[in-house]
Amino acid sequence: MDSNTFIPQAFIDKMSSILPENLNIDELVAACRRPLRRAIRVNTLKIDIKDFLDIANKKSWALTPVPWCKEGFWIEIDNDHIPLGNSAEHLAGLFYIQEASSMMPVSALLHHFQDTENATLLDAAAAPGSKTTQLAAAINNQGLIIANEYSSSRIKMLHSNIQRCGIKNVALTHFDAAVFGQWLPNTFDAILLDAPCSGEGTVRKDKQAMKNWDQTAIESISTVQKTLIESAFKALKTGGVMVYSTCTLSLEENQDVCLHLKQAYPDSVEFLSLDNLFKDADKTLTPEGFLHIWPQIYDTEGFFVAAIKKMAEVAVEPAQKRLRKFPFQPTTQTVRSNLYDYFENQFSITQLTGVLYQRDDEFWLFPENIVPLINELRFSRLGIKIAEKFGKGRKSGFKSTHEFATCFGQQSPLAIELLAHQAREYYQGRDIHDIDTNNSKGEVMLRYQGHVIGLGKSLDNRIKNSLPRDLILDKNLFDE
Incomplete structure (x- = not known):
């Protein structure tokens, strides 16, 4: 228990008024003051769960399964001061350090959306990358994920995590997520909107998370969230599924945002119940079928997850676009053959999926689903750079990239x-x-x-x- 955790009395009073009858405020405050359990998610693009459990056993890592994510585990190690981020397994991309409740949105999305093999997906607020990497692993690097991040300072971290985890089916964008509804209406098979929020649920890992807690600020954030959820819904294909989530507790940022969407498009919005997402999900289930996760229930952060299906198209006024010329060109068959022969001869790597593009002397591998979107959106980074060409004539050759190694290196004997x-x-x-x-x-x-x-x-x-x-x-x- 940490008495230094700052919890405003106004917050306590507000939570007292919205807590379900079977919960009490003292348990909530006590949970908020307890240190957060560390959790990790196995990256199945790099290693299967059984082999990772063998590694953990040899290292005497005590792992407890996270009920809503088969790749997720709470972790305890003998020396709690050893930074997991500098372990060999983390540096090799075998796991991602991720709070357990934040694994739930992707699990909820995949629970109601299984047609993922060639899907085009949007992670509308992606940094630092926990949910993007979880989603990419779940669909085995297939299809396309547009990973968008509004904060320019967080784009580098997002790319770094995607690269470390060996992910190749992602395109990074840097926009206010409110643009997607007009820019790409009826485009995405599924959408994850982990919305910016007041972060009331994060106080267990950040003692000062609620230092500036203010009801007026919550109402202002709620207005932004309503704009984002409407835009995301417009970008969703009819029949598609969207998951809306936050790491906060106030109704204004959670239920009220989803109900606003239902009110705006009553014939198009269907709430999908998450009652059987995992055992004991009913303990946090709302009447609408959402999960409002109080920290004391599963010993996690506070969180909120809602699944929404688009039943009918909604009217959208398309954006007037002015895009710069796309700087990449498809490679010629000769160049493609020469490069792939190099990979085969040098590394014995032959299984490369995607479409090969070239920019000057750089070679990039793009997800196939990106081709129809190339002239529809501006990208910060698209696919992965796999090689560069150097020299001329007989002295020319190829130099592979670190990204190529993280995505395909395990194939090399x-x-x-x-x-x-x-x-x-x-x-x-x-x-x-x-x-x-x-x-x-x-x-x-x-x-x-x-x-x-x-x-x-x-x-x-x-x-x-x-x-x-x-x-x-x-x-x-x-x-x-």
Whole structure:
């Protein structure tokens, strides 16, 4: 229990007035003062759950399953001061550190939307990337996810997490999410709107989260949320599913926003019940079928999740667009063959899915679903850059990228396995000396504990480091 957690009396009074009859305010306040349990989600694009559980067992990590996400686990480790973010498994993208309740929106979306194989999806407020990466793993890197983030300062973090997790089916955009309804009406098969909110539910991990709590601010945020949910609903295809979620507790930001949408489009909005999303979901179920998650019920953050189906089209006035010329061109068949031959000869990698585009000497792999949207939207980053061309004539060649390694490197049987001290030096940006390179020449995939962590260039008995400078970590692998 932490008495330093700031909880305004006005907030306590308000929550007392909206708590269900079977709950009491003292339990809510006590839960808000307890430290938040750490949780992680296994990234099944990199490792299956059983193999990860074997790793956790060897490390004496105690894992408790999260009921609403089969990849999610609460985690306890002997040395609570070891930063999980610098563990070998996290750096290799095998898991994502994610609060348990925030795994629920994606689970709710997939509960009511299963036709994901070639779907076009929108994560309307995506940073830092927990839900985008969860969604991408759930649909096995297929289809397309537009991951939008309004805050320019958070775009880099979003891209970094997508890259670490080996995700290739994402296009990043940087807009106020209110534009999507007019810019891309009736476009998305499913939409996740984890709306910006007052964050009342996050006080367990941030003692000062409610320092500036104010009822007027909540009402102002609610107005923004209503605009966002209307826009997202317009961007949704008829028959599509949208999940609206927040990490807050006030009705104005949750039920009232969804009811506003129903009032605006009564014949088009159907609320989908989440009563059987997981065992004991009924403990937080509202009369509308939403989940209003009080922190004391599942020992989590406070959260809210609603699933909504679009039953009929709604009127939209399309935007007048003026876009810059798209800077990429499809590659020629000759160039494509040469590049893919290089990947096969150098790494024995042959399974690359997507459409190949070129910008100057850069080669990018795009999700196929993006092609019809290329001239409809401006992208901050699209797909993944897999290689660059260097030199001319006989001296020309290809240089692979770190993104290529994170997405496809595990296919390579030729990767060189590093020891702990060598992997530590690699993450520090140093070249690796006195290593058996297996007589390899040129670019090589580098593995640690069986998982590809990046690229290097083999030069006799050393490997030149190819880790991007912005990914260098002086302190890493503390638990090795």
